[in-house]
Amino acid sequence: MIEKTRSWLLGSRDNPQQYTQHAVQLIVFVAFLYAAAINYVTSASGYINICIQLAMSISTLGIWYRSRWHNEYQRMAITFMVMITTITLPINWFLNGGSFGPTFFLNICVFMYISVAFRKNPYYRYFGQSFAALVPIPLVMIEYYHPEWISTYPNNETRLIDLASTSVVTSIFMLLMMENLTKKFHLRHSKVEQLSEQLRQLSERDSLTGLLNRRAFESSFTEWKETKECLTIAAVDLDFFKKINDQWGHYYGDEVLINSSTQLSEMSKDTGSLAFRTGGEEFMLMMPCTLNEAYQHIQILHDRFAKMKLLNGPVTFSSGLAEVKPDESQDQFLKRVDRLLYQAKNQGRNCTVVE
Template sequence: MKLIVTSWRWLVGKTGSAREILHHGFLVSAFFIGLISALFNSLLDLTLPAYNIVLVITSAFIALMWYRSRFHGEFQRMAWLFCALVTFVMLPGNWLFNHGATGPTLLFYLMASAYVLAVLPANPKRRGIIIIGLMFMPWALLAFEHARPGLVSRYASEGIRFLDMGFSYTLAFGLLSVVIAGYARRIHEERDIANAYAARLERLSLLDSLTGLYNHRAIHKQAEAWIRRSQSACLLICDLDHFKMINDNHGHPYGDTVLEEFSRHVSQLTQEFSGEAGRYGGEEFMILIPGTLATARQFDRCLRERCEASPLLHGVILFSTGASELHPDDTLSSWVKRSDDALYHAKENGRGRLMVDKDLSVI
């Protein structure tokens, strides 16, 4: 059993899309069905010997299409070719030489329709041709048989017909199983893709588009979570000094560069301190780090050193910081207000420095 499963996975491929795997599975099934049908027809003398030879040649051609699709990346081309071959050549031929409306061809047209709707590439013109063919070719064949009944082969007896219909049903059941398995795989694949996009969109909704840090709403949620955990933590609010002047003198594109570079330093350093960071608004940034005010001082010192070590075109990035430590009875508003008050005093006392709420002393 394990060998059969391994062989089947090799035949259909393990890394392709659900459509490709269904396509390869259907081609493999059609190949074996062609050979088995030729043998069955020969044993029961159901069709002309020449038609059985055609079935064998067609099976070999299907094997070639499988090979080109499976190992040469020609899935779309081979899918279109196989759909056209089945709709306009193979099944009409089967209708004429395998007993027309009294035979199994209509059943195989339904199986082909299920396959086509699952794998046919979304080329509007080609898709339209195949779908119209599947819808109206049986009608054309029925009309042809009605007008020229003598050109369609007939069963030698009702017993032979019942046997052929039962055999064809078994083959169609196998094809239908392949198609249903392909649809199930495609549903799972599309569900996984949808979940991945949903997760990505959810993450993007939390991020600031320019800096890649948390946006205002998301960093507030992070701060509220830290408060609920009642852990030892500090909240820093950093404000870029004279940022309006930077925009006025050097242009907004350069201002965006300043924000991006500062955010890069903040992001890297915050990760090293096991914290969280977000763009609070404009040129202000909110940073959460575990620890005491001593940790906040260390963070601020490291951030200034990194800015000084990588000056931009028009100088080093300068900023002011206000910090406060989380109190047991803090709410988000009270915690943010104390850091914001400290930031205000840092800016009032010359900028380019850290102030903490504990004593509002210059560090």
């Protein structure tokens, strides 16, 4: 219920700029109404002041209405800025005790408001900020040369009440602005994180097969070596792949690579392993298990390859299989496993050689 009312009044939270803008307008509307009511009840100022405050309040409500319900956010933001800087602040200065009143507080709010509402529009922002920053100067000079033009508070009590309530409004205002900036920052931050995660994933994937690539192999090797109790890796290489390419064409070769990768990927999912494409028709299977268990997994993979449904019949692979030693570097391991793979090729292919 509260959330519904809030979104009815302020719009979607996903658009923090408009959301804050509407909140500010409604606060200003209520603040003027409140000031007029207080002035009327306490007879702190004359009817002219009360009428001006009511007029400001109604105008602000009109601005909110056009902005919220007629999609005139930008136009109304400018109207609001002009109204506040050229009418509201000077009137407030003359009718509320000049430099003894709360206008300085309000001026800071206006400056903050312009900075947030026109963040995406530097011309309006610089113009508005400069104007808000300079407005107090002529007002102070007028007060200096013509103090009689400034209406004073009837007593010190009224002045203190006015200052205290303006201070509360200013604090709410600042809070809103800061919430807006934080929200915007969080939205950007999570978008950046999302994009960098997407980029990281893309940089670690092979575009043809979708398997992890050599870069991912290198980082996973270090990570798994440190975290897994045992680590066995198979270097897998398709047999006579050049012939396949030469005989059936490169596109067919790609299809063979994709289908072989699917087998490796499914097998790695079943066994909690990781499958990588580290070269043209070279793959690595990283298995968090002993050499014996890994050997059984690879035999199952040979069977799966034999049953693979390809247009020109199944393909085979050769592999070298070895367990990573705790004190062994990646280079040393790769040399060792490559030698095993070479032996498998020499033994007639379609087999796995274990150390």
